[in-house]
Amino acid sequence: MNKKNKNNFTNDQLLKFYEKMFLIRKFEEKAAQLYGAGKIGGFCHLYIGQEAVVIGILSSINSEDTVITAYRDHGHILARGVDPKLVMAELTGRKDGISKGKGGSMHMFSKANRFYGGHGIVGAQVPLGVGIGFAHKYRNEKKISRVYLGDGAMSNGQVFEAFNLASLWDLPVLFIIENNKYGMGTSIGRSAAGGELYERATVFGIKGEKVDGMNFFNVSESAIRAREYIEKNSKPYIIEMDTYRFRGHSMSDPGLYRTKDEVNKMKEIDPVLMMKETLLNDYKIQEESIKNVESDIKKQIKDVEKFSLESPLPDLKELYTEVYL
Amino acid sequence: MKILLPALSPTMETGNLVKWLVKEGDSVVSGDILAEIETDKATMELESPDDGKVEKILVKEGTENISVNTEIALLKVEGEEIEEISEKPIEKSPQVSSNGSEQPATEVKISMNSLLNQTKENSDEKNWSEKEISMREALNQAIEEEMKYDKDVFLLGEEVAEYDGAYKVTQGLLNKFGSKRVLDTPISEHGFTGLAIGAAMAGLKPICEFMTFNFSMQAIDQIVNSAAKSLYMSGGEINVPIVFRGPNGAAARVGAQHSQCFISWFSHIPGLIVIAPSNARDAKGLLKSSIRNPNPVVFLEHELLYKEKTNVPEERDFLIPIGKGNLIKEGTDVTIIGFSMSVQRILNALPSIEKLGISPDIIDLRSIKPLDEELIYKSVKKTNRVVIVEDGFGSTSFGSHLSYLIQSNCFDFLDSEIIKVSGKDVPMPYAENLEKLALPNTDEIVSAVKKVSYIN
Numbered sequence: 021m022n023k024k025n026k027n028n029f030t031n032d033q034l035l036k037f038y039e040k041m042f043l044i045r046k047f048e049e050k051a052a053q054l055y056g057a058g059k060i061g062g063f064c065h066l067y068i069g070q071e072a073v074v075i076g077i078l079s080s081i082n083s084e085d086t087v088i089t090a091y092r093d094h095g096h097i098l099a100r101g102v103d104p105k106l107v108m109a110e111l112t113g114r115k116d117g118i119s120k121g122k123g124g125s126m127h128m129f130s131k132a133n134r135f136y137g138g139h140g141i142v143g144a145q146v147p148l149g150v151g152i153g154f155a156h157k158y159r160n161e162k163k164i165s166r167v168y169l170g171d172g173a174m175s176n177g178q179v180f181e182a183f184n185l186a187s188l189w190d191l192p193v194l195f196i197i198e199n200n201k202y203g204m205g206t207s208i209g210r211s212a213a214g215g216e217l218y219e220r221a222t223v224f225g226i227k228g229e230k231v232d233g234m235n236f237f238n239v240s241e242s243a244i245r246a247r248e249y250i251e252k253n254s255k256p257y258i259i260e261m262d263t264y265r266f267r268g269h270s271m272s273d274p275g276l277y278r279t280k281d282e283v284n285k286m287k288e289i290d291p292v293l294m295m296k297e298t299l300l301n302d303y304k305i306q307e308e309s310i311k312n313v314e315s316d317i318k319k320q321i322k323d324v325e326k327f328s329l330e331s332p333l334p335d336l337k338e339l340y341t342e343v344y345l
Numbered sequence: 346m347k348i349l350l351p352a353l354s355p356t357m358e359t360g361n362l363v364k365w366l367v368k369e370g371d372s373v374v375s376g377d378i379l380a381e382i383e384t385d386k387a388t389m390e391l392e393s394p395d396d397g398k399v400e401k402i403l404v405k406e407g408t409e410n411i412s413v414n415t416e417i418a419l420l421k422v423e424g425e426e427i428e429e430i431s432e433k434p435i436e437k438s439p440q441v442s443s444n445g446s447e448q449p450a451t452e453v454k455i456s457m458n459s460l461l462n463q464t465k466e467n468s469d470e471k472n473w474s475e476k477e478i479s480m481r482e483a484l485n486q487a488i489e490e491e492m493k494y495d496k497d498v499f500l501l502g503e504e505v506a507e508y509d510g511a512y513k514v515t516q517g518l519l520n521k522f523g524s525k526r527v528l529d530t531p532i533s534e535h536g537f538t539g540l541a542i543g544a545a546m547a548g549l550k551p552i553c554e555f556m557t558f559n560f561s562m563q564a565i566d567q568i569v570n571s572a573a574k575s576l577y578m579s580g581g582e583i584n585v586p587i588v589f590r591g592p593n594g595a596a597a598r599v600g601a602q603h604s605q606c607f608i609s610w611f612s613h614i615p616g617l618i619v620i621a622p623s624n625a626r627d628a629k630g631l632l633k634s635s636i637r638n639p640n641p642v643v644f645l646e647h648e649l650l651y652k653e654k655t656n657v658p659e660e661r662d663f664l665i666p667i668g669k670g671n672l673i674k675e676g677t678d679v680t681i682i683g684f685s686m687s688v689q690r691i692l693n694a695l696p697s698i699e700k701l702g703i704s705p706d707i708i709d710l711r712s713i714k715p716l717d718e719e720l721i722y723k724s725v726k727k728t729n730r731v732v733i734v735e736d737g738f739g740s741t742s743f744g745s746h747l748s749y750l751i752q753s754n755c756f757d758f759l760d761s762e763i764i765k766v767s768g769k770d771v772p773m774p775y776a777e778n779l780e781k782l783a784l785p786n787t788d789e790i791v792s793a794v795k796k797v798s799y800i801n
Contacts (some may be wrong), residue, residue: 151543181536
């Protein structure tokens with residue numbers, strides 16, 4: 021836990037990363053509450069427990085780099101800096117949502133923030149992300165396409181086709197497996213044969229590693245290592261993040277496939293709390309500063325909630341717009 | 346032993362003798378290369394079937410359009426007299442009518458070119474120079490011109506580069522644009538289609554070739570869920586400017602898994618544009634429009650039409666607008682609607698229809714989605730009778746939807762039921778007679794026209 025800060029982040033930077041993690045946590049808790057109140061419909065997959073992954077990766081990212089992920093995307097789009105109001109208003113299906121209320125929880129995008137969704141078909145985002153990497157290379161851009169996938173997607177055929185293409189054509193892609201141990205209700209032991217998941221990419225000549233995804237500092241270090249490797253070698257790289265989701269697969273998940281004990285044990289290594297302790301104990305950041313950050317976020321979330329509920333429903337004319345350009 | 350011009354591809358009817366590599370009197374062993382033959386798809390080497398001496402060369406090199414099974418040389422084989430009774434060349438199967446009985450091949454070919462000359466939509470087209478070229482060349486030109494014009498356009502697919510295209514559509518493009526813009530993919534439709542869609546999301550304009558649309562089924566999720574829906578579900582943020590193209594429908598005796606028309610599948614999906622040209626001129630103008638279009642376009646070609654020629658403008662900005670059908674023949678009595686290969690089938694039936702004293706409007710839809718409803722309804726309101734011809738399976742087909750649209754928009758104008766001549770609801774059989782029976786044929790089209798005209 022007491023990882024040395026090899027990446028030379030200043031205390032201010034670290035506090036910013038903590039702020040982002042805390043924002044995601046509080047945003048998701050609010051989303052859960054609004055879902056329970058019937059204000060959010062359909063599917064709603066929360067990111068609670070996995071915050072260190074996305075923010076650790078963020079610490080290695082240039083603003084021009086692109087990101088794509090699957091359906092558990094709230095944390096990802098917030099990490100990319102999209103206004104939480106627009107994200108929550110999308111969850112409530114309102115006019116001011118980032119997708120004008122037409123996408124929903126799983127389908128949010130922001131070109132300005134280099135975020136390419138938000139995809140609801142497990143595995144489909146992986147070839148798409150490789151294609152974004154292809155575009156970077158085609159245009160000689162010094163960008164990396166970061167492609168997130170879950171442990172469930174690691175048994176989906178097109179993912180291996182995408183690994184092959186990324187390696188064959190030397191594309192600047194970082195694959196990030198968020199291994200939270202369950203694809204919906206099926207544990208990884210019941211779905212994936214063989215050894216470590218990331219090793220399934222190494223057979224295509226893609227270098228990779230497995231990392232403790234509950235610890236911001238570990239994630240950040242490996243993400244920076246990966247970035248340097250990709251920039252130096254113009255080849256893809258893969259990181260498997262050992263992580264865990266504290267909530268169900270979606271809001272309607274009764275959680276019968278794992279024990280309360282298991283979940284509680286994992287909560288002992290809550291990434292947000294661990295980050296906070298490290299900042300207090302190892303970096304001697306004042307408790308006061310952390311409290312200020314937290315109370316600002318809590319206030320912000322209140323505004324986010326208000327905005328997402330006051331924004332009107334989309335105009336009925338919107339039904340037929342944006343089918344074609 | 347007689348050396349016959351072999352059929353070197355499923356659709357080859359004639360070939361060109363590019364070059365003899367032996368001369369009369371040369372001794373050869375089995376497997377030696379005798380000649381180079383150009384087929385509709387590639388230049389192939391003709392090997393000697395036995396050991397012997399080249400007795401006589403019957404067809405000079407440089408000869409074009411030699412029918413399959415023509416004698417091209419005589420080989421003197423050791424211990425064998427020059428055959429007096431030749432092996433009977435495999436005869437082309439006789440035409441089979443819909444009831445299975447044989448009938449002579451009396452189809453009179455109506456020239457698509459002559460019809461198209463009367464239907465030009467661009468007013469300044471008169472001044473453009475034209476050349477008679479095949480659909481294959483027209484597609485190639487369209488891709489080349491658009492790649493020259495826009496550096497974001499690139500081409501990927503199986504065998505599109507070094508092999509020069511499985512059907513020669515992409516011939517020469519690798520040499521012109523290099524391997525950065527013309528990419529051979531592994532046999533990995535799901536992966537490379539997704540990759541192409543991702544590249545389009547990031548602003549490039551991929552042309553994604555399927556060797557045939559049968560293989561696009563491996564990637565149907567990416568086409569439907571990623572390409573077609575992203576603009577809508579991102580509230581207009583992410584558009585996908587991509588063209589999926591390749592041959593669609595039944596070619597010639599390639600069996601059930603390689604013979605299917607997917608027009609009904611793709612035209613079902615909001616967010617996709619679906620194009621199905623019937624001739625070289627439309628193919629070029631529509632492919633260029635498709636490449637420039639900011640939406641995902643499914644561009645369905647037909648292998649049997651690749652060799653068909655029409656006059657095609659050489660102008661860089663020769664574009665045929667998406668969503669415009671073409672009234673290729675104007676008449677008074679019945680509206681016959683087709684697209685892609687079925688237009689050819691309608692033209693094959695036209696002499697028999699005219700013999701009945703019936704003068705049809707023939708509409709080539711060209712664009713399936715969006716559909717030129719105005720053109721269709723205008724014609725139906727004039728003729729009051731409709732026959733729709735489609736190669737695809739009849740069950741829940743595009744033609745079924747079209748007949749729904751016509752009855753709901755022209756109900757008061759119809760003097761008869763609408764008849765749909767579709768492909769039969771069976772996996773495509775291999776045997777020649779059964780395959781013919783599975784597809785719409787002249788008899789069925791003529792019968793449908795008679796029925797809507799109340800002629801017994």
